[in-house]
Amino acid sequence: MRIGYYPGCSLKSSAREYEESVRALCAALDLELVEIPDWNCCGASSAHVMSADLALGLRTRNLAQAEAAGLDEVLTPCAACFSHLAEARMELADNPNKRQEVADFIGLPYSGRVRVLNVLAVLDRYRDRIAAKVKNPFRYKVACYYGCLLVRPPEVVQFDRPENPQSMDRLLEAVGAKPIPWACKTECCGASFSVTRTDVVANLSGRIVADAVKRNAAAIVVACPMCQSNLDLRRPEINQQLEQEHGIPVLYITQALGLALGIDPQQLGLQRHLVPVELPEPEPEVVTADDDDDDD
Amino acid sequence: MNRSLENAKKTTSLASQIQAATGIALHHCYQCGKCAAGCPVADTMDLPSCQVLRLLQYESPEFDRQVLQSEAIWLCLSCETCHTRCPQDIGTPKVMNFLRGEAMRLRLAHPRSKDTQAFHHAFLGSVGRHGRLYEIGMLMGYKLRTGHLLKDMALGSKLHEKGKLNLLPHAIEDKAALKRLFKQTLNNPDSKE
Numbered sequence: 001m002r003i004g005y006y007p008g009c010s011l012k013s014s015a016r017e018y019e020e021s022v023r024a025l026c027a028a029l030d031l032e033l034v035e036i037p038d039w040n041c042c043g044a045s046s047a048h049v050m051s052a053d054l055a056l057g058l059r060t061r062n063l064a065q066a067e068a069a070g071l072d073e074v075l076t077p078c079a080a081c082f083s084h085l086a087e088a089r090m091e092l093a094d095n096p097n098k099r100q101e102v103a104d105f106i107g108l109p110y111s112g113r114v115r116v117l118n119v120l121a122v123l124d125r126y127r128d129r130i131a132a133k134v135k136n137p138f139r140y141k142v143a144c145y146y147g148c149l150l151v152r153p154p155e156v157v158q159f160d161r162p163e164n165p166q167s168m169d170r171l172l173e174a175v176g177a178k179p180i181p182w183a184c185k186t187e188c189c190g191a192s193f194s195v196t197r198t199d200v201v202a203n204l205s206g207r208i209v210a211d212a213v214k215r216n217a218a219a220i221v222v223a224c225p226m227c228q229s230n231l232d233l234r235r236p237e238i239n240q241q242l243e244q245e246h247g248i249p250v251l252y253i254t255q256a257l258g259l260a261l262g263i264d265p266q267q268l269g270l271q272r273h274l275v276p277v278e279l280p281e282p283e284p285e286v287v288t289a290d291d292d293d294d295d296d
Numbered sequence: 297m298n299r300s301l302e303n304a305k306k307t308t309s310l311a312s313q314i315q316a317a318t319g320i321a322l323h324h325c326y327q328c329g330k331c332a333a334g335c336p337v338a339d340t341m342d343l344p345s346c347q348v349l350r351l352l353q354y355e356s357p358e359f360d361r362q363v364l365q366s367e368a369i370w371l372c373l374s375c376e377t378c379h380t381r382c383p384q385d386i387g388t389p390k391v392m393n394f395l396r397g398e399a400m401r402l403r404l405a406h407p408r409s410k411d412t413q414a415f416h417h418a419f420l421g422s423v424g425r426h427g428r429l430y431e432i433g434m435l436m437g438y439k440l441r442t443g444h445l446l447k448d449m450a451l452g453s454k455l456h457e458k459g460k461l462n463l464l465p466h467a468i469e470d471k472a473a474l475k476r477l478f479k480q481t482l483n484n485p486d487s488k489e
Contacts, residue, residue, distance in 0.1 A: 012466060013461060014455060014461065039428075040427040040468050040474060041429050043423070046420050046423075049397055050420060051397075052318075052393075061473070061477070105481060108473075152375070153379045153387070188373050188375035191373045193373065195435070196415045272459060
């Protein structure tokens, strides 16, 4: 199988380990990634404040480039990029006049054919294959942290449940993990305020880290580079806010699944985290009636 | 009310501009307060989201100004919790975006939004030049604009150690297309959100 791939800016720099683990995992699943030729920044949290048309143009140019490359679907691992591209697609879907106007702005034809998919939606298709390839069951209690833009607003993302999503839980269960019930699955981490309002990030991300720790999770698992960087890079500020030293690691879903599939931790970029990825002893294997035979 | 006065008010109020630019009809809000109840930063806002919407509903120049000068519009994280839970499907984050743009344009933005404005300018400057974000360049631009020269220096060097900062920009090939897009859309008077 091949699928279009929009990495976005962070996956080429501050979230390099996300790209490394996406590529390693997709290779293990025989899913070929075709990077959109000459892709540009989606405008992130800034373009739409200055100009709605600029934001729409930046987003649509990527979709138009994907169309020109003959792609039907684009995997967008960054939750913010995913939300922005999906929103552009939705905005232009029922508006041929606007579609033409934007096509003129970007100097490329755009029909709206390409679908935008987040990393969980793509991996969900491969859940059986992932389960079949497990080498080192990931037997840990995990806090599945979806954040905002993977699941909200529902009409843009067309994915999972907005308040209590399940897709990441299912994927991690498939490799032996035990997702905990917790209060912060879809709370906001402080998003793009990391540089300008670090105090807000420390406060909001602090609640998330504290709840995961309180419920004995061994790791927080994420599918968004903004969430990961707020929970990982801003850990000193978070710990200061909480007046505690929390060392719970923050893994990308692709890293957690990659470890379970036996992919080399270095290849998954685990060494790039600021909070060291140290996992406790795995939980004891639960033997159920169903897998009695396998577990002689 | 006098019909012509009412019409004049409707074409210039923020509520009417918001409806024209985004299609969002603020009079649909019936003040249930669900947006502010779920907002992760409501406790730090000088005007919680439901009050922003309420003030805009009056379509009065005085209240419009109060909203544009509030700090609340700069604290919205666009987490979309309010929008997702709104029984009337009002896209409040889009409204906030529009208000931020207007506050900047009319030079009414809250003094504590200076850093956030500088961040947006530095970010777009970087994307306009290279087509993609060049983090070091963007952060230098931000530091120069804000004077926060030393903030996060230690973090920056740690990121560099971990191979997470590119020393040089990775520009796209068709920079001319991006330049054209920036020029056309930033000069477009209809382009406000």
